Every structure is written in structure tokens, then in C-alpha cells.
Amino acid sequence: MKRTTFLLVMVVTLACVAGFTAIISRQAAAQEAAPIFVKKIPDGYRDWKVVSVAHEAGDLNDIRAVLGNDIAIKAYRDGKLPFPEGAIVGRIAWSHVASEENNKTFGREQSFVAGSPTDAYLQFMVKDSKKYAATGGWGYSSFDKDGKPTDEAAMKNCFPCHQAIKDRDFIFTKYAP
Amino acid sequence: MKRTTFLLVMVVTLACVAGFTAIISRQAAAQEAAPIFVKKIPDGYRDWKVVSVAHEAGDLNDIRAVLGNDIAIKAYRDGKLPFPEGAIVGRIAWSHVASEENNKTFGREQSFVAGSPTDAYLQFMVKDSKKYAATGGWGYSSFDKDGKPTDEAAMKNCFPCHQAIKDRDFIFTKYAP
Numbered sequence: 395m396k397r398t399t400f401l402l403v404m405v406v407t408l409a410c411v412a413g414f415t416a417i418i419s420r421q422a423a424a425q426e427a428a429p430i431f432v433k434k435i436p437d438g439y440r441d442w443k444v445v446s447v448a449h450e451a452g453d454l455n456d457i458r459a460v461l462g463n464d465i466a467i468k469a470y471r472d473g474k475l476p477f478p479e480g481a482i483v484g485r486i487a488w489s490h491v492a493s494e495e496n497n498k499t500f501g502r503e504q505s506f507v508a509g510s511p512t513d514a515y516l517q518f519m520v521k522d523s524k525k526y527a528a529t530g531g532w533g534y535s536s537f538d539k540d541g542k543p544t545d546e547a548a549m550k551n552c553f554p555c556h557q558a559i560k561d562r563d564f565i566f567t568k569y570a571p
Numbered sequence: 572m573k574r575t576t577f578l579l580v581m582v583v584t585l586a587c588v589a590g591f592t593a594i595i596s597r598q599a600a601a602q603e604a605a606p607i608f609v610k611k612i613p614d615g616y617r618d619w620k621v622v623s624v625a626h627e628a629g630d631l632n633d634i635r636a637v638l639g640n641d642i643a644i645k646a647y648r649d650g651k652l653p654f655p656e657g658a659i660v661g662r663i664a665w666s667h668v669a670s671e672e673n674n675k676t677f678g679r680e681q682s683f684v685a686g687s688p689t690d691a692y693l694q695f696m697v698k699d700s701k702k703y704a705a706t707g708g709w710g711y712s713s714f715d716k717d718g719k720p721t722d723e724a725a726m727k728n729c730f731p732c733h734q735a736i737k738d739r740d741f742i743f744t745k746y747a748p
Contacts, residue, residue: 504629
């Protein structure tokens with residue numbers, strides 16, 4: 395009887411361990427397969443309305459427009475947070491180049507314009523709370539001047555930085571009047 | 572007979588002078604009344620598509636978005652010059668301010684964003700070849716942060732500067748990719 399009990403306990407324990415391991419590995423696989431990064435440039439983004447503009451000096455040396463699809467723009471204008479499902483905020487970055495033509499007309503060196511697309515030309519944040527639950531409900535994407543998505547390794551830096559502004563639903567750019 | 576002829580010549584001459592004077596003064600009045608400068612902010616400009624972005628350093632110290640209504644954007648994208656009737660190109664200028672929040676996240680001083688509207692917040696060029704024939708077919712307008720039009724005296728500087736780029740139909744800003 396003692397021996398039978400011992401065997402029974404062993405069998406149940408092993409079954410539990412096996413089951414638990416199976417659950418854990420399924421969860422891990424699901425997490426790995428989760429679409430953290432968006433690999434497709436949203437249609438029609440170049441027609442979107444302006445959220446704001448910015449200039450990154452230093453190594454980036456770009457000038458950028460931040461745009462939003464209609465859902466994002468409405469939320470911005472209504473001051474609604476968090477952004478609703480389907481909102482997309484995008485930014486286009488061009489190299490920040492001095493305009494000789496403008497400077498000549500102004501009579502002084504002061505004018506910088508948008509040059510060619512930068513290495514990190516296009517970036518988008520796509521709101522889908524379920525799909526991108528692991529990264530605050532936003533799917534991140536980044537594309538170079540040829541439309542090639544940025545390496546996944548580099549993309550892992552997006553969410554940790556954006557966590558700094560969790561109270562604004564992870565979106566840095568504020569709407570310009 | 573001689574006296575009659577003389578009087579007739581005098582009457583005709585005076586009539587001609589009077590008529591000519593009337594024509595000239597009507598022309599002068601028409602020219603003075605010509606709507607060189609536009610005094611109304613175009614409806615819905617904040618929804619327009621992006622032509623490009625720019626940064627004016629120095630005294631202006633602004634960052635700007637150049638937008639176009641649908642007619643202007645189509646012409647830009649089609650590379651069509653001169654711009655068709657009804658085209659409007661606008662620009663919004665915000666103060667160019669360092670973003671402490673962004674700099675903190677980036678870990679370096681590099682980020683500038685759009686601050687409050689500048690003294691020359693909004694400017695538009697409205698294409699109407701007949702109405703604005705005297706200034707290359709474009710009506711110029713400029714408004715401060717409260718929507719007040721800029722003084723006419725200052726507006727007289729618009730067209731002379733834009734004449735530098737007559738071959739691009741007087742529009743400085745090029746379409747950003």
C-alpha cells in the first residue's frame with residue numbers, strides 16, 4: 395500500500411510538472427510570436443494631418459513632421475487619452491539642410507529646409523491594445539529611405555524609452571496649435 | 572468760319588482731355604482698390620497636407636510647416652507649374668524651443684519642438700491670376716497669433732522677395748518626399 399501510494403504520488407507529480415512545462419512553453423512561444431513590431435508602412439500616411447514639427451540636432455541632424463491618421467488627430471484635438479483603437483501617429487524625418495536660396499533672399503544665414511529622407515525616414519505607432527498589449531498597446535515600426543523595416547534588435551529600444559511618458563499614453567509629441 | 576472752326580477744335584480738344592482724364596483716374600482708382608493683400612484666413616487650413624517643413628534660425632527663431640490645399644498639393648505632386656487657379660500655399664510658424672523632456676529621454680541636448688505661435692504665425696499665398704495680376708497672380712496674406720492681418724506697409728515686401736523665384740511661380744518651398 396505504501397509503495398502504491400508512493401508511485402501514485404510520483405505519477406501525479408510528474409504529470410503536473412509535464413503539464414506545467416507545456417503551459418509555460420506555450421506561453422513563451424505565444425510571446426515570441428506576438429507582433430511587437432509593425433512591418434508595413436500605413437497606406438496614405440503622406441496625406442495625414444499635421445500634429446507638430448520638430449528638429450533633432452546632433453547626430454540625427456533632421457527636421458521632422460509628426461502626422462496622425464484621422465482617429466489620432468481627432469483624439470489629439472479632443473484632448474482624449476488614451477488614444478482609441480486604430481489611432482496611428484507617424485513621423486517623417488528629412489535631413490536638416492541649409493537653404494542657400496533662402497539665405498540669399500533673406501540676406502543672412504538663417505534658413506534650414508527638409509532635404510532627403512534620413513536613415514530612419516519613417517516611424518509609426520499603431521494603437522491596438524490587444525495585439526500590442528506587451529508594449530503598452532502600441533505597435534512600433536521604423537523604415538529607412540527605401541522602406542526597409544529597422545532590425546528587430548534596434549526596435550526593442552522603442553518601448554522602454556516611451557515608458558517615460560506613460561501618462562500621455564506613450565506619445566511624446568504634443569499637438570501644435 | 573475761321574472762328575467757328577477754332578471753337579469746334581477747342582470743344583473737341585477739351586472733350587478729349589476730359590475723357591482721357593476720366594479714364595486715367597478710373598484706372599488709378601481701380602489699381603488702388605485692387606486687392607493686393609488677402610485679409611481672411613482660409614477655412615480649414617489646419618487640415619491641409621504637408622508640403623514641407625523648415626527652420627528659420629536667427630531673429631525669427633521658428634520652426635514651420637508649409638501646407639497646401641488640395642489644388643496646390645496636386646500641382647506639387649504632379650510637378651505642374653504655374654500653380655492652377657485656386658491653389659493656396661500656407662505656412663504655420665511656431666517658436667523653436669528646446670524640449671527638456673525629449674533631451675532627458677535621449678540623454679543629450681538635441682531636441683527642438685514647436686512652441687507657441689510666433690508674431691508672424693500664419694502666411695498664405697492665394698492663386699488668382701486676374702485678381703492678383705499686379706503681384707504675379709498671387710495674393711499674399713500674413714496674420715499674427717491673434718489672427719490680426721499684418722500691416723499693409725510690411726506686406727509690400729512680399730512680392731519683391733518672391734520675384735527671385737519667378738521660374739517656380741514665386742513659391743520658395745519645394746515638396747518634401
